[in-house]
Amino acid sequence: MRVVVAGSSGLIGTSLVAGLRQGEHQVVRLVRRVPAAPDERRWDPDSGRLDADTLDGADAVVNLSGPGIGAKRWSPERKRHLLQARVRSTEVLAKAVADSGVPVLANASAVGFYGDTGSHPVTETSSPGSDFLAGLCRRWEAATAPAADAGARVVLLRTGLVISPSGGLLGQLRPLFSLMLGGRLGPGTQYMPWISLDDEIAAIRFALENSDITGPVNLTGPAPVTNTQFTRALGEALGRPAPWIVPGFALRTVMGELADTALTGQRAMPTVLEANGFTFQHPTLGAALAAATGR
Numbered sequence: 001m002r003v004v005v006a007g008s009s010g011l012i013g014t015s016l017v018a019g020l021r022q023g024e025h026q027v028v029r030l031v032r033r034v035p036a037a038p039d040e041r042r043w044d045p046d047s048g049r050l051d052a053d054t055l056d057g058a059d060a061v062v063n064l065s066g067p068g069i070g071a072k073r074w075s076p077e078r079k080r081h082l083l084q085a086r087v088r089s090t091e092v093l094a095k096a097v098a099d100s101g102v103p104v105l106a107n108a109s110a111v112g113f114y115g116d117t118g119s120h121p122v123t124e125t126s127s128p129g130s131d132f133l134a135g136l137c138r139r140w141e142a143a144t145a146p147a148a149d150a151g152a153r154v155v156l157l158r159t160g161l162v163i164s165p166s167g168g169l170l171g172q173l174r175p176l177f178s179l180m181l182g183g184r185l186g187p188g189t190q191y192m193p194w195i196s197l198d199d200e201i202a203a204i205r206f207a208l209e210n211s212d213i214t215g216p217v218n219l220t221g222p223a224p225v226t227n228t229q230f231t232r233a234l235g236e237a238l239g240r241p242a243p244w245i246v247p248g249f250a251l252r253t254v255m256g257e258l259a260d261t262a263l264t265g266q267r268a269m270p271t272v273l274e275a276n277g278f279t280f281q282h283p284t285l286g287a288a289l290a291a292a293t294g295r
């Protein structure tokens with residue numbers, strides 16, 4: 001397959017490009033700067049610029065672009081930026097997919113689509129939530145409509161918390177745990193729908209290559225855990241006990257509304273992946289953490 005990837009420099013994109021190439025797919029990377037390699041093509045999602053011939057001959061487009069959801073406090077301006085950047089880049093790509101007749105668009109989204117669902121298991125058919133992140137995911141996904149209307153197979157990648165050797169969630173938590181400052185967040189009963197980076201990449205490839213898969217797909221491991229269970233498992237994986245409890249009000253004081261992403265959660269189940277025969281390389285959190293920490 002010839003696969004065009006936007007957001008290829010990020011945590012998931014970097015590994016996806018490597019994984020696709022290992023699978024002998026041809027990759028074209030969309031970059032928001034002057035191209036510096038033969039496989040790069042320039043686009044400017046903010047102004048809507050994407051040269052008409054960029055997607056010629058492409059079998060699939062994967063859109064992973066967007067500013068980091070948890071990178072900064074959510075001021076009203078930051079929230080507008082997070083939403084507009086995702087909707088705009090998706091609109092540009094969905095229209096280009098439609099115009100060029102590309103058969104597949106796999107577009108990033110997140111399990112935040114479901115809002116705070118407590119301990120109730122959620123699948124791809126569950127309703128959207130009502131908080132900021134849920135609204136963002138809903139509008140992000142809706143922006144793929146031009147591609148679906150043109151007959152493309154659109155896959156909505158509702159990713160959970162990616163467990164990777166560097167960066168991402170472990171990149172934030174590891175330094176704290178190493179200093180023995182790890183601990184449960186708030187009540188600890190909130191679910192954390194994790195997935196290992198290897199399984200995230202394998203699942204995206206699986207969705208690209210499997211023509212039966214269309215619409216939302218939860219990219220989460222088959223055994224989501226609570227924050228208390230996650231904290232204990234990470235402490236064990238790093239050989240560092242994590243006895244502390246970070247009260248919700250303290251987290252909200254430091255992080256503002258962004259704290260809700262840590263204090264609430266979803267018990268998201270990978271129903272579509274499992275129904276289509278996907279096999280997880282890391283089916284338990286312990287296996288995912290062992291792969292990420294090398295222990």
Ligand SMILES: NC(=O)c1ccc[n+]([C@@H]2O[C@H](COP(=O)([O-])OP(=O)(O)OC[C@H]3O[C@@H](n4cnc5c(N)ncnc54)[C@H](OP(=O)(O)O)[C@@H]3O)[C@@H](O)[C@H]2O)c1
Pocket residue numbers: 006007008009010011012013030031032045064065066067068069085089108109110111158159160161162168169
């Ligand atoms: N990692 C997770 O745990 C997780 C969980 C749920 C959902 N997701 C979603 O999955 C996607 C990929 O995740 P990731 O962890 O790989 O993200 P990431 O490391 O933050 O990378 C995202 C990429 O988007 C591009 N980008 C940054 N700012 C942008 C902007 N203002 N407008 C357009 N593009 C911009 C950049 O690529 P270029 O500079 O190459 O354009 C960047 O490398 C994201 O949309 C993310 O929200 C991730």
